[in-house]
Amino acid sequence: MPEINHRVVIAVFPDVDLLDVTGPAEVFTLANREGGGRARYRVRLAGPGPAGEAVATSAGVRLVTDAGFADVDGAVDTLIVPGALEPYADGLRPRVDPYIVDWIRDLAPRTRRIASVCVGAHLLAAAGLLDGRTATTHWSTAGLLAAEHPRVTVDPDTIFVRSGKVWTGAGISACIDLALALVAEDHGEELALAVARHLVVYLKRQGG
Amino acid sequence: MPEINHRVVIAVFPDVDLLDVTGPAEVFTLANREGGGRARYRVRLAGPGPAGEAVATSAGVRLVTDAGFADVDGAVDTLIVPGALEPYADGLRPRVDPYIVDWIRDLAPRTRRIASVCVGAHLLAAAGLLDGRTATTHWSTAGLLAAEHPRVTVDPDTIFVRSGKVWTGAGISACIDLALALVAEDHGEELALAVARHLVVYLKRQGG
Secondary structure (H helix, E strand, O other), rough: OOOEEEEEEEOOOOOOOOHHHHHHHHHHHHHHHHHHOOOOEEEEEOOOOOOOOEEEEEOOOEEEEEEEHHOOOEEEEEEOOOOEEEEEEEEEEEOOHHHHHHHHHHHHHEEEEEEEEEEHHHHHHHHOOOOOOOOOOOHHHHHHHHOOOOEEEEOOOEEEEEEOEEEEOOOOHHHHHHHHHHHHHHHOOOHHHHHHHHHHHHHHHHOO | OOOOEEEEEOOOOOOHHHHHHHHHHHHHHHHHOOOOOEEEEEEEEEEEOOOOOOOOOOOOOOEEEOOHHOOOOOOOOEEEEEEEEEEEEEEEEEEOOOOHHHHHHHHHHHHHEEEOHHHHHHHHOOOOOOOOOOOOOOHHHHHHHHHHHOOOOOOOOEEEEOOOOEEEEEOOOHHHHHHHHHHHHHOOHHHHHHHHHHHHHHHHHHHH
């Protein structure tokens, strides 16, 4: 299979779910390592502020951005959109900030593939990218996604959904399954399995 | 159950595995949220440099430390020790830097509970903390751990092992299972299940 350079951009913003970001980053990195030079994912975190800014995630852990939103020019191979929750009434709801939605909408036409993780689906929906598509999100907000976006067919009982160039993942840990599926699409099942073997062998064993 | 403040310290250092760090951080944070104020985990990343330093992980993603190793004084509730791999011959081996080993050895007597993740077990072993204990690590380095540390009984076919105050976890994603077990020990199975439900429901479903 030819060597392909994949420019992966993961959006980060205040209170973004930590594993939504780090799960896919880990999978792409392991694909580079396990692929013996075949896979060439270059993962960058992009945030609202200038490059090098520290962004506090849901878990308090701070991530340093590699680029500002405005710095992401040219063609993007894969855009990963994680989610954030904010307090609302007596619970939590997905945070949907217009500045992030606008950035995603602008970036989409020059992006080969877009994948949301967990409640990041609400950001894609707000950007109109899920209209007419089937999508999923975290089980706790699936009903809200369907209610707010009647043009989206919500499937709450799946790990991830692919609909054309747009992929949506379910609960937090599903980000790993989704990222493995992206690697499989790019470089075949064998490499995805090598990554999974390195990463989640014990979870699979536990399940089995 | 009484409210308990848990001071959790996660070690970070150059090339540390990203998910080894962020998996447990996410679990403790979700325990705070799902526990309705009952769980009070305060997670801090400690690294070799000054507080606020950015540390580049295995995946390239940079994490900002909350403290330097030398700043961690007084009693620690839970110390999490992740692992790092470095190139060696035609493969990779666990990185065991003396300055990290010395820090762990100094911190151990004033720490209630120590848990390694993945190849972090090699750091605990080098600090002598696994002598006479049963332990596990990533499947790819279990043979090496046993060969280098004959006083450690290595069980390569488990998700995590508890031996007194020292816990060791297996492959990368096992860090989540291990952290859930720590939450269960502190606050009961019900809270750990609530966190798992929020976090890994789809992985469990897939396995089942």
